[in-house]
Amino acid sequence: MKSITKYIKYLLVLLFALSLYQCEENYTENISDNPKITLSVPTAPGHAQYKVQVESGYDITVPVKISSSSNLKEFKITKTLNLNADPSFGDNGVMTVFNSDKGKDFDYSFTYIPSTQDVDQLVGFTFTAVNNDGSVSESDLTLVVTLSPRDNLPRKRWNLKSVLWVTNPDHPNQESISDCEKDNSMLLNADGTMSVDYGTDTGSGNCAYDGLTVYDSWELTPDDQYFIRTSHGLFTPDVEVTDTFVVRTLTVQQFAIEQTVDLSVFGGGTDEKFLYVYDAGPR
Incomplete structure (x- = not known):
């Protein structure tokens, strides 16, 4: 009796395997x-x-x-x-x-x-x-x-973490961020507008002129190579200023942009480079 039961089990397994093969064959043919x-x-x-x-x-x-x-x-x-x-x-x-x-x-x-x-x-x-x-x-x-780093820009608050004086003749890449700048951040809105938050440490020392520049718009070139920002003075609303930065780092966690400025009137060079490093945070 046991041998008959065992035979029936083997037969059922064989029939099941054959049915699977036929289904696969029919699927392939269709x-x-x-x-x-x-x-x-x-x-x-x-x-x-x-x-x-x-x-x-x-x-x-x-x-x-x-x-x-x-x-x-x-x-x-x-x-x-x-x-x-x-x-x-x-x-x-x-x-x-x-x-x-x-x-x-x-x-x-x-x-x-x-x-x-x-x-x-x-x-x-x-x-x-x-x-x-x-x-x-x-x-x-x-x-x-x-999500691309480009599309991530409007989704985050970008907190200023470092300002490097890249071309400092005595100390290249010298950290130049002021204490009052360490709580600064910016929002880059999806509609192309932007704003800067100077935090609580503002209005004195190296940050005495915070708020005198009103930031209007931002743009990232299609090749992600340049960051373009427009602004105007608080008391000169009709005078638009355009600043162009070279993008050095663009990830979902960090945004680093380099600006070349003329510091000759202050005794510096005509092509001094500063690297602004921002870290992503909750908007």
């Missing part, structure tokens, strides 16, 4: 590679799956190649955000690249700029092609979007 859609980016596990890591605010370009045994008649791209159609993309989440005869081969460059709304979300793009035989195929692209 996958269409005509038309064939190929993305020139890293692949991911699964059939026609791709994955790319990117930072917000920086465009990504994906070369797409489609080949078919008969003429292509439609190609569209669908974006999902957390598995739901993203209405901000294309027409309610769908962008139609073409819906007319395009021949058997088609090359396309898909460009997308991830926004801060995509950060740490499940961002997916489905590329769908249809040919004149009615065959449909799809390829899926997953974007892993992290």
Whole structure:
């Protein structure tokens, strides 16, 4: 009796394994590679799956190649955000690249700029092609979007931690921050405006002139190489002053910018460089 029971158990295991194999075989047979859609980016596990890591605010370009045994008649791209159609993309989440005869081969460059709304979300793009035989195929692209240092700037308060006199002839990179500046901070707003907080230690000594300069706007050049700030004097509102800084460090934790100033009237050089180092803190 025990041998019969044991035999039945083995038979059930064999039948289960066979059913799994048949399901996998049927699944493979149902996958269409005509038309064939190929993305020139890293692949991911699964059939026609791709994955790319990117930072917000920086465009990504994906070369797409489609080949078919008969003429292509439609190609569209669908974006999902957390598995739901993203209405901000294309027409309610769908962008139609073409819906007319395009021949058997088609090359396309898909460009997308991830926004801060995509950060740490499940961002997916489905590329769908249809040919004149009615065959449909799809390829899926997953974007892993992290917050870029650029987009992080308006999300933090930037606390002044150091002012280095880079070109000091006697002591290069000499720390030159005044005690009254150590509680200074700035806010760089998303709309391009900015403000400076001088803290509680202000209005005397080396900080006697705090508040006489009103800061109006800020801009980071597209290549992240320069930080441009505009301001005006409290008593000269019609005179705009533009200062340009070289960006030396730009991370989500630190922002360091270098300014060249003319100190010849004070006995210094005409091209003295100062490096302002800011650390990120809660806004």
